[in-house]
Amino acid sequence: QVQLMESGGGSVQAGGSLNLTCAASGYFYTAGCMAWFRQAPGKEREGVAAIYAAFRPDDIRTYYSDFVKGRFTISQGDAKMTAHLQMNSLLPEDTAMYYCAVDRLACLRTGGWDDHVKYNSWGQGTQVTVSS
Numbered sequence: 001q002v003q004l005m006e007s008g009g010g011s012v013q014a015g016g017s018l019n020l021t022c023a024a025s026g027y028f029y030t031a032g033c034m035a036w037f038r039q040a041p042g043k044e045r046e047g048v049a050a051i052y053a054a055f056r057p058d059d060i061r062t063y064y065s066d067f068v069k070g071r072f073t074i075s076q077g078d079a080k081m082t083a084h085l086q087m088n089s090l091l092p093e094d095t096a097m098y099y100c101a102v103d104r105l106a107c108l109r110t111g112g113w114d115d116h117v118k119y120n121s122w123g124q125g126t127q128v129t130v131s132s
Helices: none
Strands: 003-007 011-013 018-025 033-039 046-053 061-064 070-074 084-088 096-103 126-131
Touching: 003 096, 011 096, 018 046, 018 096, 018 126, 033 084, 046 070, 061 070
Parallel strands: 011 126
Antiparallel strands: 003 018, 018 084, 033 046, 033 096, 046 061, 070 084, 096 126
8 A cells, every 4th residue: 555755844934945755655666656736725626746757767757737837846756756846936825735646647647647536645735834
């Protein structure tokens, strides 16, 4: 059973930065999709960014929602199935619970990487709060 551990959330002022980390354990395959979603109170869960983590650098792919392009960067960690989300220039509207999700093929399937129903494994979430 895949277990996900998220870390790095916290409270910052607008314009600040945070770095979230997601580490998967119990994952059988050598490659797969790791995604960050977020959900604010009263709002739908939305995709933030995803990475197809792979052994060969040429196979790595990244995906971003329009509202984070140029501000957030997702990258593959050194350990297998570890991903980092560097969040810069944070805005109050970035305030939400951030969830890590993993699936072998979700980000590669037709219909987009940001459909949360495609992901089988989820973390407990880490809170990000940005004050103005």
